[in-house]
Amino acid sequence: MRADANGAWDRPTARRALERFAEHRVRYVEQPLPASDLEGLAALRDRTSVGVGVDESLPERGLGACLDAGAADVVVLKPMALGGPDRTLAAARRVRSAGLEAVVTTTVDAVYARTAAVHVAAAIPEVPACGLATAALLAEDLADDPAPVEGGEIAVPEGKGNVPGPVAWRGA
Numbered sequence: 001m002r003a004d005a006n007g008a009w010d011r012p013t014a015r016r017a018l019e020r021f022a023e024h025r026v027r028y029v030e031q032p033l034p035a036s037d038l039e040g041l042a043a044l045r046d047r048t049s050v051g052v053g054v055d056e057s058l059p060e061r062g063l064g065a066c067l068d069a070g071a072a073d074v075v076v077l078k079p080m081a082l083g084g085p086d087r088t089l090a091a092a093r094r095v096r097s098a099g100l101e102a103v104v105t106t107t108v109d110a111v112y113a114r115t116a117a118v119h120v121a122a123a124i125p126e127v128p129a130c131g132l133a134t135a136a137l138l139a140e141d142l143a144d145d146p147a148p149v150e151g152g153e154i155a156v157p158e159g160k161g162n163v164p165g166p167v168a169w170r171g172a
Ligand SMILES: [Mg+2]
Pocket: 004, 006, 030, 031, 055, 056, 076
């Protein structure tokens, strides 16, 4: 089980929350402190068995600063926010080299970017469970989903990347 505070807590609140989450075997909490508070995130890691994840800290402070500060156990990578698949994979390699977990998720993207995120995740060796089941958050999508979540898993499409079937704009 994982949680995401989206940077909403202050340091005392985050400390209390993670202490309670530890009792319930929550694996990690994304962004328990505001994106800019790398020092606080690093201090939080020292106080709890619950992992600390960074998400919004990446665009705000940069991956290098997050790694240098020791601010995270888990780094959440969003290809559409990081500049695409190649940059995301490069970031994942840096994260893994630092001994941390890299998790791929989406920015609640439509099918094309979401499918690209699936391919990015699949290209990371032994990637942990990712946050790619975001299609249901959309009221409608741009095309049929070639990589739907089924039973908690996604079969990575093996074709050239084309979404099968007619690609018709479904928006208003
Ligand atoms: Mg998040």
